[in-house]
Amino acid sequence: MRATRFFISTLKEAPADAEIVSHKLMMRAGMIKRLGSGIYNYMPMGLRVIRKVEKIVREEMDRSGAIEMLMPVVQPAELWQETGRWQKYGAELMRVKDRHGRDFIIQPTSEEAITDVARQEIKSYRQLPLNFYHIQTKFRDERRPRFGLMRGREFTMKDAYSFDRDLDGLKKSYQNMYDAYVRIFNRFGLQFRAVAADNGAIGGTGSHEFHVIAETGEDALVYCPTSDYAANMEAAEALSLFDARQVATQALTKTATPGKAKCEEVAELLNIPLQNTVKSIVLTVETEEKDKVTKQVWLLLIRGDHELNEIKASKVPGLANYRFATEDEIVEHFGTKPGYLGPVNTKLPVKVVADRTVAMMGDFVCGANEEDFHFTGANWGRDVAEPLVADLRNVVAGDPSPDGKGVLAIQRGIEVGHVFQLGTSYSESMKATFLDENGKPQLLQMGCYGIGITRILGAAIEQNFDDKGIIWPTAIAPFEVVICPMGMEKSPAVKEQAEKLYADLMAAGVDVLLDDRDLRPGSMFADWELIGVPHRVVIGDRGLKEGNLEYKGRRDAEASNVAVADMFSFLTAKLQAKSS
């Protein structure tokens, strides 16, 4: 490609609404252009990256045996009513009426559409396994779209759906997709991590998220550097920090802690480690039976230095539909306001659940259910009945790994892929069955597998940038090589050399751009450093006189001279090394 035949439009400043680095750099590099809130034009430079991402995804999906098709953007509401998602999905689902007043949705995902295809097309076990995928525009009406392509409303997703005759088949299809995803993210040239995620319906390891590692990532990834354990914060199991119950050595003592409502304040006042304190969290569950609403209040206990994991809380039997208690409910049950609550002597009975670590603590400090007072020396069994025990907290770095093979570390990531065992949830509600060997109808076992195509761009940049701009991995760079001739219009030697290298690289299938805009070197270099092309060749009269061209990798601190005759093989060797 010649720059003068292409559209290059860079900006010195990012627009004010761009908050994160990937959004700023994509706007400045002219890769995207805002059309509306969370809705972007993919400009020519950005589209090239998207196409490269799509190509890698497509090749690996095809290699995995998945079959490409294309489902519509606009889908009839009836299908979504069958599965109940029409009712459940909420405001993120973009709903639209046609001229006849019929309801449609703009697809955020395609489980319903593909299950509709499957229930018509899959008749026999002989057709299974099957895996269909498409790369299509999606729409989610985010409450607050922001961060450019990271949380847009319209975006491109690859979504695949597998169909199997039984759970064993599903597990094989799932592993097949997992392996394809590993190949895909490796080919992107991005640092990534697959972490186990929780999937309520199926349980176990029926779900993994693929994250691009980036300090700016929204998600905390938990992993064990000395084993292959990895999970997201919801799925990472927090073991007890004690093997056995700590022995009671103190008497239960009510201690004045005026105005000290937080564990940190109490620990400071009493001059004890924060780890000796216990935090109280009050939840309410309302159940409706025969038009009568029953209310149950729960007390969850977490060590003072730990954090409640709300997803884990929802998995405690009976807590599936909890909400945080109101102050009135708290006063009613504990006789005092938040900050001084504890499991000892509650005003009304409450269900107590202790985090695994709290359940092993002795001589702990908790609220005395009286304003401005805490208990010290509280002990299970003696001062308060044995609690229910559950994993309630977020793990922290240094926690023991659940696999017993080391301690946990935490890093930040950006979720860009998800593989998920759906089981029969969709096939059941949509009656998607096949006939088994005995001619009996059986529900299809389904899996779903997504990759956020456009989100990859944002994530790749969050991982790879410097103060000059983007640093694309070669595999998804808009161009692999840029040739920058200095004074091309004035110097026939420069022009000839530039054209020759350009022609040679083109002939070798290299995705090269010749910058024939005849700009000043400074502007030209700034553009390509901002845009992030990984390999740059500068051709100038001075170098040519010495028989040299100048090469600079986007991450290199300094440019280096390469003999004119060697540059082609130098570059192709660089590119080869990257792609192998």
Add this chain to the structure above:
Amino acid sequence: MRATRFFISTLKEAPADAEIVSHKLMMRAGMIKRLGSGIYNYMPMGLRVIRKVEKIVREEMDRSGAIEMLMPVVQPAELWQETGRWQKYGAELMRVKDRHGRDFIIQPTSEEAITDVARQEIKSYRQLPLNFYHIQTKFRDERRPRFGLMRGREFTMKDAYSFDRDLDGLKKSYQNMYDAYVRIFNRFGLQFRAVAADNGAIGGTGSHEFHVIAETGEDALVYCPTSDYAANMEAAEALSLFDARQVATQALTKTATPGKAKCEEVAELLNIPLQNTVKSIVLTVETEEKDKVTKQVWLLLIRGDHELNEIKASKVPGLANYRFATEDEIVEHFGTKPGYLGPVNTKLPVKVVADRTVAMMGDFVCGANEEDFHFTGANWGRDVAEPLVADLRNVVAGDPSPDGKGVLAIQRGIEVGHVFQLGTSYSESMKATFLDENGKPQLLQMGCYGIGITRILGAAIEQNFDDKGIIWPTAIAPFEVVICPMGMEKSPAVKEQAEKLYADLMAAGVDVLLDDRDLRPGSMFADWELIGVPHRVVIGDRGLKEGNLEYKGRRDAEASNVAVADMFSFLTAKLQAKSS
């Protein structure tokens, strides 16, 4: 591709709602699957054709210098309000509100979005010309979607938009696109015709439609077999059939024609040629000025054997906003009801416009403005004032070509592409300007250029099918070659030969499918004839014993034997011939 790794699903019968052959065959061949009214899943077999169509379009657009980008499906209403299309577009424009109640549209086309990009990005004449295109999902909420991909609601379109500094530039960009379209349709391997279409705003030949020729086509294409004249029915100029006014030889005579309201009936009763009669059409134009509505009644005259062209009528000065007159209006102005109207002795004055041919007629027959009576021997100047003269009628086969180089013929076509000189209509309403050499802002001259990607599939089939199924041109066939081994599982010789030919063709870059489903020959052949793969190789034990494989082109009446050793070169030669 191996059939067992692909998804093949054919039907013996087309669903009842499939009215036309392309819709029937695409459903039966498993290329599309209905998701909702006018909304289709593109199944794997159909998607392969779409991708080939897209690839050809993309390659030729790139070659033309157009630059690919991607504009969103969901677009803010504000842009459409700027151009007034929000108000004007009507029910075909799918409108949607987001969670905050803001208005959006699902794009039927992207003039507004691209003009929004242009007004921000194009600053100087130095950046021009520019041509952006995208291949994107479109939605038009058709009142009555039908005919499969021919009149669907969701479809894929390539739309390009050119930006120039002046009309000369626009004309060059337009011709460039016209030439690209000719290359594209040639590469598809389809018979097509580009016809001049009318574009009111710019006039002249500022618009062409590209039609795939098919007897079932909705549009009549007018062309001159002995010249390069071609136009659609609206744009095809109808010359007078007489060089000079026919001489008056008869007296004006009122003749009883009881119950004969139609020209055909009058001609039969009077035993004269239909060509001697004149048809009267009454139109009304209402103009509102200072809250007062003025009504003007017009009488349009067409020869009895001709048809009014409503678009041409609207171009007569003063008739832009006409409607057909009501019966009350007709009785008020002519004193009688339709069927007996004419220009002689109207009750109230009306504006008379005669078609060019009618204006040259003498001794013609027309209504007498009295029920059950006609005049014979009517003549201009003598019996009725000279009329306004205009081209009002559809041309018919045999009419003189407007270029004077022969006579016109008519064939049917399916519109699949359109190139159009927009001029400054969008840049004016959206204030899209650039600075010229003198630093003065000038309006961008725009052109727009569409190709209905998914419609191409329907049109190609309407042109190429037989009683067995589809006959794809090789360039856009889902597979170029299918290998059908007979009893592959039983015969090692057949399997070996099939695998070898498959591997050789794959290595040569041929898009080949190996049908390893081990079906009975009849089912296998029926599938591939229905699906329409252009080249078929059958491998069987009997042929192998004689050293032969069997080849059949999809259009061939009989299969022919080709020596095993020659089949590869035989096929590649066939494919070469097609693509050159």
